[in-house]
Amino acid sequence: RAKELGTARHEVFVEGMDTQAVERWQLETDLRAGLQNQEFQLYYQPIISLKTGKIAGFEALVRWVSNKRGFVSPGDFIPLAEETGLIVPLGQWILQEACQQIQRWHEQFPEIVPLIMSVNLSGRQFTQPDLVKQIQKILDEVNIEGDRLKLEITESMMMNDVETAIDLLRRLKGLGLRLSIDDFGTGYSSLSYLHRFPVDTLKVDRSFVGRMEEGSDSEKYIQIVRTIISLGHNLDLDVIAEGIETEAQVRVLESLNCEYGQGYYFSKPLSAKDAEELLNQDKEW
Ligand code: C2E
Ligand code: MG
Ligand code: MG
Ligand code: MG
Numbered sequence: 001r002a003k004e005l006g007t008a009r010h011e012v013f014v015e016g017m018d019t020q021a022v023e024r025w026q027l028e029t030d031l032r033a034g035l036q037n038q039e040f041q042l043y044y045q046p047i048i049s050l051k052t053g054k055i056a057g058f059e060a061l062v063r064w065v066s067n068k069r070g071f072v073s074p075g076d077f078i079p080l081a082e083e084t085g086l087i088v089p090l091g092q093w094i095l096q097e098a099c100q101q102i103q104r105w106h107e108q109f110p111e112i113v114p115l116i117m118s119v120n121l122s123g124r125q126f127t128q129p130d131l132v133k134q135i136q137k138i139l140d141e142v143n144i145e146g147d148r149l150k151l152e153i154t155e156s157m158m159m160n161d162v163e164t165a166i167d168l169l170r171r172l173k174g175l176g177l178r179l180s181i182d183d184f185g186t187g188y189s190s191l192s193y194l195h196r197f198p199v200d201t202l203k204v205d206r207s208f209v210g211r212m213e214e215g216s217d218s219e220k221y222i223q224i225v226r227t228i229i230s231l232g233h234n235l236d237l238d239v240i241a242e243g244i245e246t247e248a249q250v251r252v253l254e255s256l257n258c259e260y261g262q263g264y265y266f267s268k269p270l271s272a273k274d275a276e277e278l279l280n281q282d283k284e285w
Contacts, residue, residue: 019023028084030068031077035089039066043269044099046278047240047262049117051114051253053285055278057116057150057194059262060098061269082124091125092134099149101272106148109279116179118150123157132171139175146176152203153179155187162193173198180240185228202232206243206263213248222252229256 034040044058057144064072079089102117109115125131139146149171158165158181169179180201183207204225211221225241232239241253253261266285267278 014154023232026078026179027077027080028086030066031064031084031086033068033229034064034066036087037067039062039091040090041152041271042094042101043271044101044275045139045262046267046275047116047260048285050250050258050264052262055112055115056260057103057114058099058117058275059118059122059152059269060094062094070173078122082122085124087122087124088128088230089140095119095135095149096138099138099144102148103142103144103191105276105279106144108127108276112156112279114148116148116150116178118152120152121157123154124158126153126165127166131168132175135177136175147178147283150178150201152179152182153199154182155184155190157195158193159188159190162190166193166196166198183242185224195230199237201238201240201260202228203240203242203262204228204258208246209241209243209249209253211261212252213246219283222256227259229258233257 026251029265041058041063043063044060046055047057047059048054049056057097061077062074063076064077066072078087083198098117099120101125105115107113127263128134135149139149153169158169174219178201178205179197180197181197181199182203183205184202188203208225208228212218212225229239240260240262241258242262244250244253244261244265246265249263250261270278
């Protein structure tokens with residue numbers, strides 16, 4: 001077929017497109033099967049209070065262990081799940097699973113108060129008309145208070161239609177939920193709106209944290225992180241620094257009065273079992 005269309009060059013181009021489309025279609029098929037076969041798991045990365053050195057909560061991070069493909073990282077399937085709409089049932093499952101987990105840990109470790117579960121919300125989920133109702137239903141079914149659950153959204157999700165987004169965030173706050181802005185500083189920035197977003201937390205993107213010590217620009221990155229932290233504090237928000245990998249980064253962040261930290265220095269994302277083990281140890285950093 002492609003041959004009939006013209007030059008050899010054209011043929012390569014058309015075949016390339018085919019391959020891409022087929023690969024995409026296969027990934028989509030596998031994603032659907034994966035949902036059916038329950039190939040998804042949640043991992044949990046601890047979020048540490050830099051004041052006490054103790055676990056303050058976890059961020060739930062989805063993992064796909066495909067029968068066919070093995071481990072597929074979220075960076076490779078979340079965008080497609082988003083495009084195809086599969087993120088909606090997947091995201092529903094993620095919320096439910098994360099809420100059930102925090103409920104179990106709350107019962108097992110009542111002395112760690114309040115242990116909070118953060119869950120990433122995708123753009124597509126954010127525009128589902130019944131999002132608030134769905135979350136309300138999950139909270140009721142799992143029987144947890146809304147303030148145990150924190151949703152992570154990004155600036156870009158807010159900026160499509162700011163007024164509608166603010167209204168949605170207000171309704172989510174109405175359920176008692178906590179809200180974070182994830183990857184702060186990397187999105188389509190919105191300083192003129194930030195003070196109107198009813199959020200509780202800013203998460204400093206790991207690209208800033210990671211550059212605080214290396215290279216000739218490190219001093220500049222420390223200043224950028226300092227500025228984000230001050231901005232958060234001026235707006236009465238807590239700040240979480242993401243992607244902390246070294247003790248030196250912890251020291252700098254402490255000196256900048258950053259409340260919370262998350263990253264490989266403390267712990268990689270863990271299976272529920274391993275996370276529970278950490279809670280059992282009452283680990284302190
Ligand atoms: P994110 O929400 O910003 O999550 C943080 C990512 O940084 C995670 O990657 C985590 O494993 C990684 N990370 C944590 N500490 C460190 C560190 O010290 N160094 C480095 N280099 N990386 C660190 P992960 O799990 O691969 O997830 C990537 C992204 O995929 C997430 O970024 C989030 O945008 C998306 N994602 C993951 N799970 C979910 C989910 O359940 N739902 C949705 N909608 N998106 C998800
Ligand atoms: Mg996140
Ligand atoms: Mg992030
Ligand atoms: Mg990120």
